[in-house]
Amino acid sequence: xxxxxxxxIILIIMSLLIASCNQSGxxxxxxxxxxxxxxxxxxxxxxxxxxxxxxxxxxxxxxVNFTSEQQEKMEEAxxxxxxxxxxxxxxxxxxxxxxxxxxxxVDNGGYSNAQIYQIILDGAERLLPAKNNTMEAEVELYxxxxxxxxxxxxSSNRIWVNTKYFNxxxxxxxxxxxxxxxxHKLGFIHDSSWSSSRDYSVPYALGNLVGEIGKxxx
Amino acid sequence: MKxxxxxxxxxxxxxxYGDMEHRPGQGIQPSSENLSLSRGCFKEMQSMGCGHPRxxxxxxxxxLENNRDQLSNNCQNFFHRLYEKKN
Numbered sequence: 264x265x266x267x268x269x270x271x272i273i274l275i276i277m278s279l280l281i282a283s284c285n286q287s288g289x290x291x292x293x294x295x296x297x298x299x300x301x302x303x304x305x306x307x308x309x310x311x312x313x314x315x316x317x318x319x320x321x322x323x324x325x326x327v328n329f330t331s332e333q334q335e336k337m338e339e340a341x342x343x344x345x346x347x348x349x350x351x352x353x354x355x356x357x358x359x360x361x362x363x364x365x366x367x368x369v370d371n372g373g374y375s376n377a378q379i380y381q382i383i384l385d386g387a388e389r390l391l392p393a394k395n396n397t398m399e400a401e402v403e404l405y406x407x408x409x410x411x412x413x414x415x416x417x418s419s420n421r422i423w424v425n426t427k428y429f430n431x432x433x434x435x436x437x438x439x440x441x442x443x444x445x446x447h448k449l450g451f452i453h454d455s456s457w458s459s460s461r462d463y464s465v466p467y468a469l470g471n472l473v474g475e476i477g478k479x480x481x
Numbered sequence: 482m483k484x485x486x487x488x489x490x491x492x493x494x495x496x497x498y499g500d501m502e503h504r505p506g507q508g509i510q511p512s513s514e515n516l517s518l519s520r521g522c523f524k525e526m527q528s529m530g531c532g533h534p535r536x537x538x539x540x541x542x543x544x545l546e547n548n549r550d551q552l553s554n555n556c557q558n559f560f561h562r563l564y565e566k567k568n
């Protein structure tokens with residue numbers, strides 16, 4: 264009887280802990296951070312004209328489990344991402360992003376803001392490392408009643424997006440989430456649970472930025 | 482019993498902490514004023530034959546540079562924020 268009680272308590276504790284993890288905005292199993300090996304990226308400056316790769320930035324997304332209406336919404340979100348990346352405002356806000364008074368991102372993998380901007384334009388995902396100036400991923404829709412908006416794994420090209428949120432978000436909101444998850448595909452990570460600095464990580468800060476600027480294209 | 486109550490209390494506090502988390506994509510709802518401004522400005526550009534950045538970005542930007550003066554002040558500011566260097 265005592266053992267039964269203990270087992271019940273353990274099960275309750277475990278289920279509550281799992282629920283807590285799933286309340287994060289997104290989850291990512293990528294514990295490997297991008298590392299600077301050498302300075303292969305030219306430094307961008309505010310004074311330079313917007314680079315051509317910002318204007319030619321493209322996307323190649325494979326849709327899994329989408330209705331035609333959902334695919335249309337995702338395609339609009341992708342168009343928004345492309346238009347946002349092509350703006351001076353996006354470039355300027357990436358280059359001038361600050362945390363604690365310094366021009367930097369949290370969990371920046373050792374990269375400067377200018378290098379992070381170039382990494383985005385290169386579009387070289389960890390698993391698809393060709394620098395093809397293209398955002399590439401598979402996106403699969405699923406439904407769960409949890410608070411997870413979307414997630415991905417370091418070992419997969421796929422991004423999972425929860426229709427609980429996808430269906431009610433504007434295309435700019437979808438763009439926000441997709442860009443956040445794609446930052447993980449480029450190797451950027453963030454705290455798995457809320458912290459005061461997490462919004463300054465690359466996935467959160469740039470997802471937010473795409474969502475904010477993206478609103479102008481709705 | 483006291484220990485059990487403490488454990489359950491800690492777990493519930495972790496859960497309520499989780500509820501404070503930011504969720505990507507949440508709150509991306511433009512105000513109707515912002516929406517009408519941005520749509521109005523892109524419409525102004527289209528009426529000048531500049532198209533839309535989703536069609537031909539390069540042409541749109543070149544056209545913006547050539548026709549900036551003909552835009553309303555609000556739209557000049559709007560496109561300045563999006564497409565022009567701040568310094």
